[in-house]
Amino acid sequence: MFDYYSWGWWFPVSVWDxxxxxxxxxxxxxxxxxxxxxxxxxxxxxxxxxxTFGVRTSQFGFNIIDTSNLVxxxxxxxxxxxxxxxxxxxxxxxxxxxxxxxxxxxNYPGRFYRLRSP
Numbered sequence: 001m002f003d004y005y006s007w008g009w010w011f012p013v014s015v016w017d018x019x020x021x022x023x024x025x026x027x028x029x030x031x032x033x034x035x036x037x038x039x040x041x042x043x044x045x046x047x048x049x050x051x052t053f054g055v056r057t058s059q060f061g062f063n064i065i066d067t068s069n070l071v072x073x074x075x076x077x078x079x080x081x082x083x084x085x086x087x088x089x090x091x092x093x094x095x096x097x098x099x100x101x102x103x104x105x106x107n108y109p110g111r112f113y114r115l116r117s118p
Contacts, residue, residue, distance in 0.1 A: 022117065044072050044093075044115045052099060061101030064115065068096045073116050076102065080112050090118065 022042035044066040053062045075085040091098035
């Protein structure tokens with residue numbers, strides 16, 4: 001069946017919705033899906049006790065771990081008392097981890113980092 005509009009032909013199309021529902025640690029009642037959409041625990045963590053944390057090859061960096069293929073945005077600010085957060089990197093956690101590095105860290109007297117979803 002075709003419906004004609006002034007701009008041309010309209011064809012009915014099935015649309016696949018790639019949405020995922022992320023839930024926080026400590027919440028209950030989550031299964032593997034909700035309303036037909038997959039659910040995933042959102043609990044990214046910086047590995048601060050590993051050899052990859054800190055200054056390395058003139059860059060400050062760290063590993064981030066969580067669910068595979070999760071996208072994590074790293075933001076930085078210079079004053080957590082008056083935070084103005086700016087994105088400094090976007091990492092996809094291939095196989096559940098990714099390495100973030102900040103080559104600009106030496107341009108600031110102090111820099112603080114946080115993780116967020118895109």
